Amino acid sequence: MKVRFFASVRERLGTAECDFTHETPPADLDALRAVLAARGEGFAEVLAQPNLICAVNQQVVHGNSALGPDDEVAFFPPVTGG
Amino acid sequence: MERFCRVQRADFDPAALEVALLAGAGPGETAGAVATFTGLVRRAAGDGAFTGLTLEHYPGMTERAIGEILDEAAARWSLLALGVVHRIGELAPGARIVWVGAAAAHRGDAFAACEFTMDYLKTRAPFWKKEHWGPEARWVEARSDDRHRAARWQGEAGTTTASTEE
Numbered sequence: 001m002k003v004r005f006f007a008s009v010r011e012r013l014g015t016a017e018c019d020f021t022h023e024t025p026p027a028d029l030d031a032l033r034a035v036l037a038a039r040g041e042g043f044a045e046v047l048a049q050p051n052l053i054c055a056v057n058q059q060v061v062h063g064n065s066a067l068g069p070d071d072e073v074a075f076f077p078p079v080t081g082g
Numbered sequence: 083m084e085r086f087c088r089v090q091r092a093d094f095d096p097a098a099l100e101v102a103l104l105a106g107a108g109p110g111e112t113a114g115a116v117a118t119f120t121g122l123v124r125r126a127a128g129d130g131a132f133t134g135l136t137l138e139h140y141p142g143m144t145e146r147a148i149g150e151i152l153d154e155a156a157a158r159w160s161l162l163a164l165g166v167v168h169r170i171g172e173l174a175p176g177a178r179i180v181w182v183g184a185a186a187a188h189r190g191d192a193f194a195a196c197e198f199t200m201d202y203l204k205t206r207a208p209f210w211k212k213e214h215w216g217p218e219a220r221w222v223e224a225r226s227d228d229r230h231r232a233a234r235w236q237g238e239a240g241t242t243t244a245s246t247e248e
Contacts, residue, residue, distance in 0.1 A: 004140070006138060006140055006208065006210060007138050007210035007212075007221060008210070008221040011221075051224075055140075055143060055208075058140070058142055058143035058146050058147075059146075074140060074143070076140065076208060076210070077210065077221070077224070078223075078224030079204075079205065079206065079207060079208050079209055079210060079224065080204075080209065080210050080211045080221075080222040080223070080224055080225075081137065081139070081168065081180070081203060081204065081207050081208075081209025081210070081211065082121055082168075082179070082180050082200060082203045082204035082207075082209070082228075
Protein backbone atom coordinates (compact mmCIF):
# COMPACT_ATOMS: atom_id res chain seq x y z
CA MET A 1 0.00 0.00 0.00
CA LYS A 2 1.25 3.42 -0.92
CA VAL A 3 0.11 6.62 0.80
CA ARG A 4 0.68 9.94 -0.98
CA PHE A 5 0.52 13.54 0.20
CA PHE A 6 0.11 16.68 -1.86
CA ALA A 7 0.50 20.45 -1.65
CA SER A 8 0.26 21.97 1.87
CA VAL A 9 -0.21 18.50 3.39
CA ARG A 10 3.00 17.27 1.75
CA GLU A 11 4.90 20.33 2.98
CA ARG A 12 3.50 20.07 6.52
CA LEU A 13 4.57 16.42 6.74
CA GLY A 14 7.88 16.91 4.97
CA THR A 15 7.26 13.84 2.82
CA ALA A 16 5.44 13.08 -0.44
CA GLU A 17 4.66 9.46 0.33
CA CYS A 18 5.06 6.50 2.61
CA ASP A 19 4.41 2.83 2.06
CA PHE A 20 3.58 -0.29 4.04
CA THR A 21 5.69 -2.79 2.14
CA HIS A 22 7.48 -3.99 5.31
CA GLU A 23 4.51 -4.12 7.66
CA THR A 24 0.92 -5.25 7.56
CA PRO A 25 -1.09 -2.53 5.80
CA PRO A 26 -4.15 -1.17 7.64
CA ALA A 27 -7.40 -2.87 6.67
CA ASP A 28 -9.40 0.31 6.24
CA LEU A 29 -9.09 4.09 6.12
CA ASP A 30 -9.90 4.61 9.80
CA ALA A 31 -7.10 2.20 10.74
CA LEU A 32 -4.72 3.93 8.31
CA ARG A 33 -5.54 7.33 9.83
CA ALA A 34 -4.85 5.96 13.32
CA VAL A 35 -1.51 4.43 12.26
CA LEU A 36 -0.42 7.65 10.54
CA ALA A 37 -1.57 9.90 13.40
CA ALA A 38 0.61 7.88 15.77
CA ARG A 39 3.69 8.75 13.68
CA GLY A 40 3.92 12.23 15.11
CA GLU A 41 2.41 15.59 15.85
CA GLY A 42 2.48 16.75 12.19
CA PHE A 43 0.55 13.69 11.04
CA ALA A 44 -1.99 13.99 13.85
CA GLU A 45 -2.50 17.67 13.05
CA VAL A 46 -2.92 17.11 9.30
CA LEU A 47 -5.34 14.22 9.78
CA ALA A 48 -7.46 16.37 12.10
CA GLN A 49 -7.96 19.05 9.42
CA PRO A 50 -11.72 19.24 8.80
CA ASN A 51 -11.32 20.01 5.09
CA LEU A 52 -8.76 17.26 4.39
CA ILE A 53 -9.64 15.26 1.27
CA CYS A 54 -8.90 11.57 0.94
CA ALA A 55 -8.71 9.57 -2.29
CA VAL A 56 -8.42 5.80 -2.66
CA ASN A 57 -7.09 4.63 -6.02
CA GLN A 58 -7.51 8.19 -7.30
CA GLN A 59 -11.20 8.46 -6.40
CA VAL A 60 -12.33 10.80 -3.61
CA VAL A 61 -13.92 8.90 -0.72
CA HIS A 62 -15.89 10.18 2.27
CA GLY A 63 -15.82 8.40 5.61
CA ASN A 64 -14.34 4.96 6.05
CA SER A 65 -13.45 2.54 3.27
CA ALA A 66 -11.90 -0.94 3.15
CA LEU A 67 -8.31 -1.02 1.88
CA GLY A 68 -6.30 -3.70 0.12
CA PRO A 69 -2.51 -4.18 0.11
CA ASP A 70 -2.17 -2.79 -3.43
CA ASP A 71 -4.32 0.29 -2.92
CA GLU A 72 -3.02 3.82 -3.32
CA VAL A 73 -4.34 6.30 -0.76
CA ALA A 74 -3.82 10.06 -0.97
CA PHE A 75 -4.44 12.93 1.43
CA PHE A 76 -4.62 16.51 0.19
CA PRO A 77 -6.22 19.92 0.84
CA PRO A 78 -9.19 21.29 -1.15
CA VAL A 79 -8.20 21.75 -4.79
CA THR A 80 -7.39 25.19 -6.23
CA GLY A 81 -6.65 24.67 -9.92
CA GLY A 82 -8.15 26.27 -12.99
CA MET B 83 -17.77 13.21 -29.23
CA GLU B 84 -14.08 13.97 -29.69
CA ARG B 85 -12.30 14.87 -26.48
CA PHE B 86 -8.83 15.65 -25.26
CA CYS B 87 -7.13 16.36 -21.94
CA ARG B 88 -3.56 17.59 -21.67
CA VAL B 89 -1.61 18.39 -18.50
CA GLN B 90 1.67 20.04 -19.43
CA ARG B 91 4.42 22.43 -18.36
CA ALA B 92 4.65 24.12 -21.73
CA ASP B 93 2.60 27.13 -22.75
CA PHE B 94 -0.16 26.60 -25.32
CA ASP B 95 -1.54 28.49 -28.29
CA PRO B 96 -5.31 29.06 -27.91
CA ALA B 97 -5.74 29.67 -31.65
CA ALA B 98 -4.03 26.37 -32.51
CA LEU B 99 -6.12 24.54 -29.88
CA GLU B 100 -9.32 25.90 -31.40
CA VAL B 101 -8.23 24.64 -34.83
CA ALA B 102 -7.44 21.21 -33.32
CA LEU B 103 -10.80 21.15 -31.51
CA LEU B 104 -12.67 21.87 -34.73
CA ALA B 105 -10.64 19.28 -36.63
CA GLY B 106 -11.73 16.79 -33.96
CA ALA B 107 -15.36 17.87 -34.32
CA GLY B 108 -15.40 15.89 -37.55
CA PRO B 109 -16.10 16.42 -41.23
CA GLY B 110 -19.17 17.97 -42.79
CA GLU B 111 -19.02 21.41 -41.16
CA THR B 112 -21.65 20.41 -38.60
CA ALA B 113 -20.13 22.62 -35.89
CA GLY B 114 -21.95 25.92 -35.64
CA ALA B 115 -20.29 27.19 -32.47
CA VAL B 116 -17.02 27.06 -30.59
CA ALA B 117 -16.81 28.44 -27.06
CA THR B 118 -13.35 28.69 -25.52
CA PHE B 119 -12.05 29.90 -22.18
CA THR B 120 -8.46 30.81 -21.29
CA GLY B 121 -7.49 31.33 -17.64
CA LEU B 122 -4.48 33.51 -16.76
CA VAL B 123 -2.24 34.05 -13.74
CA ARG B 124 -3.82 37.17 -12.25
CA ARG B 125 -1.98 39.82 -10.31
CA ALA B 126 -4.22 41.39 -7.67
CA ALA B 127 -4.61 45.13 -8.20
CA GLY B 128 -1.65 46.96 -6.70
CA ASP B 129 0.22 43.76 -5.77
CA GLY B 130 3.47 44.71 -7.46
CA ALA B 131 5.47 42.24 -5.38
CA PHE B 132 3.62 39.16 -6.73
CA THR B 133 6.05 37.06 -8.75
CA GLY B 134 3.85 34.16 -9.89
CA LEU B 135 2.43 30.72 -9.12
CA THR B 136 3.57 27.17 -8.77
CA LEU B 137 0.97 24.61 -9.82
CA GLU B 138 1.15 21.11 -8.35
CA HIS B 139 -1.10 18.20 -9.33
CA TYR B 140 -1.74 14.52 -8.66
CA PRO B 141 -0.52 12.73 -11.81
CA GLY B 142 -2.99 10.09 -12.88
CA MET B 143 -5.86 11.27 -10.73
CA THR B 144 -5.84 14.60 -12.56
CA GLU B 145 -6.40 12.96 -15.94
CA ARG B 146 -9.02 10.64 -14.44
CA ALA B 147 -10.91 13.51 -12.78
CA ILE B 148 -10.87 15.61 -15.96
CA GLY B 149 -12.01 12.57 -17.96
CA GLU B 150 -15.03 12.22 -15.65
CA ILE B 151 -15.86 15.92 -16.11
CA LEU B 152 -15.68 15.54 -19.89
CA ASP B 153 -17.92 12.45 -19.69
CA GLU B 154 -20.48 14.36 -17.65
CA ALA B 155 -20.43 17.34 -20.04
CA ALA B 156 -20.88 14.97 -22.98
CA ALA B 157 -23.89 13.40 -21.26
CA ARG B 158 -25.49 16.78 -20.49
CA TRP B 159 -25.07 18.63 -23.76
CA SER B 160 -25.00 17.89 -27.46
CA LEU B 161 -21.32 18.39 -28.26
CA LEU B 162 -19.03 17.61 -31.17
CA ALA B 163 -15.73 18.13 -29.35
CA LEU B 164 -14.52 19.14 -25.89
CA GLY B 165 -10.95 19.74 -24.79
CA VAL B 166 -9.02 20.77 -21.68
CA VAL B 167 -5.39 21.90 -21.38
CA HIS B 168 -3.98 22.68 -17.92
CA ARG B 169 -0.46 23.81 -17.18
CA ILE B 170 1.63 22.81 -14.15
CA GLY B 171 4.92 24.10 -12.72
CA GLU B 172 6.13 27.68 -12.43
CA LEU B 173 3.91 30.32 -14.01
CA ALA B 174 4.63 34.05 -14.18
CA PRO B 175 1.97 36.77 -13.80
CA GLY B 176 -0.03 37.01 -17.02
CA ALA B 177 0.83 33.45 -18.11
CA ARG B 178 -1.88 31.18 -19.49
CA ILE B 179 -2.87 28.45 -16.98
CA VAL B 180 -5.89 26.67 -18.41
CA TRP B 181 -7.84 26.35 -21.63
CA VAL B 182 -11.26 24.81 -22.21
CA GLY B 183 -12.88 24.55 -25.63
CA ALA B 184 -16.28 23.18 -26.62
CA ALA B 185 -17.58 22.72 -30.17
CA ALA B 186 -21.26 22.09 -30.86
CA ALA B 187 -23.92 22.57 -33.49
CA HIS B 188 -25.39 25.42 -31.45
CA ARG B 189 -23.96 28.06 -29.16
CA GLY B 190 -26.08 27.21 -26.11
CA ASP B 191 -24.46 23.79 -25.77
CA ALA B 192 -20.98 25.18 -26.45
CA PHE B 193 -21.29 28.02 -23.90
CA ALA B 194 -22.79 25.82 -21.19
CA ALA B 195 -20.34 22.93 -21.63
CA CYS B 196 -17.37 25.31 -21.56
CA GLU B 197 -18.52 26.99 -18.35
CA PHE B 198 -19.53 23.71 -16.70
CA THR B 199 -16.17 22.13 -17.51
CA MET B 200 -14.32 25.11 -16.06
CA ASP B 201 -16.47 25.20 -12.90
CA TYR B 202 -15.99 21.47 -12.27
CA LEU B 203 -12.28 21.67 -13.06
CA LYS B 204 -11.92 24.28 -10.33
CA THR B 205 -13.54 22.11 -7.68
CA ARG B 206 -12.83 18.48 -8.71
CA ALA B 207 -9.48 18.21 -10.48
CA PRO B 208 -6.53 17.75 -8.09
CA PHE B 209 -4.47 20.85 -8.80
CA TRP B 210 -3.07 23.19 -6.15
CA LYS B 211 -1.76 26.73 -6.57
CA LYS B 212 1.02 28.27 -4.51
CA GLU B 213 1.48 32.03 -4.79
CA HIS B 214 4.92 33.60 -4.64
CA TRP B 215 6.15 37.05 -3.64
CA GLY B 216 9.86 36.64 -4.20
CA PRO B 217 11.03 34.34 -1.38
CA GLU B 218 7.63 34.43 0.37
CA ALA B 219 5.06 31.80 -0.63
CA ARG B 220 1.56 30.78 0.39
CA TRP B 221 -0.81 28.01 -0.72
CA VAL B 222 -4.01 29.39 -2.22
CA GLU B 223 -7.12 28.63 -0.16
CA ALA B 224 -10.15 27.07 -1.87
CA ARG B 225 -12.85 29.70 -2.48
CA SER B 226 -16.48 29.23 -1.50
CA ASP B 227 -17.46 31.16 -4.65
CA ASP B 228 -15.91 28.37 -6.77
CA ARG B 229 -17.92 25.76 -4.83
CA HIS B 230 -21.12 27.77 -5.35
CA ARG B 231 -20.46 28.12 -9.07
CA ALA B 232 -19.96 24.35 -9.41
CA ALA B 233 -23.04 23.62 -7.27
CA ARG B 234 -25.24 25.60 -9.68
CA TRP B 235 -24.93 22.73 -12.18
CA GLN B 236 -26.31 20.09 -9.84
CA GLY B 237 -29.90 19.11 -10.51
CA GLU B 238 -30.21 20.66 -13.93
CA ALA B 239 -28.88 17.96 -16.23
CA GLY B 240 -29.80 18.31 -19.88
CA THR B 241 -30.48 22.01 -19.91
CA THR B 242 -28.67 24.24 -22.33
CA THR B 243 -28.68 27.43 -20.31
CA ALA B 244 -26.72 28.08 -17.16
CA SER B 245 -28.51 29.34 -14.10
CA THR B 246 -27.33 32.76 -13.09
CA GLU B 247 -28.49 32.43 -9.50
CA GLU B 248 -25.70 32.79 -6.96
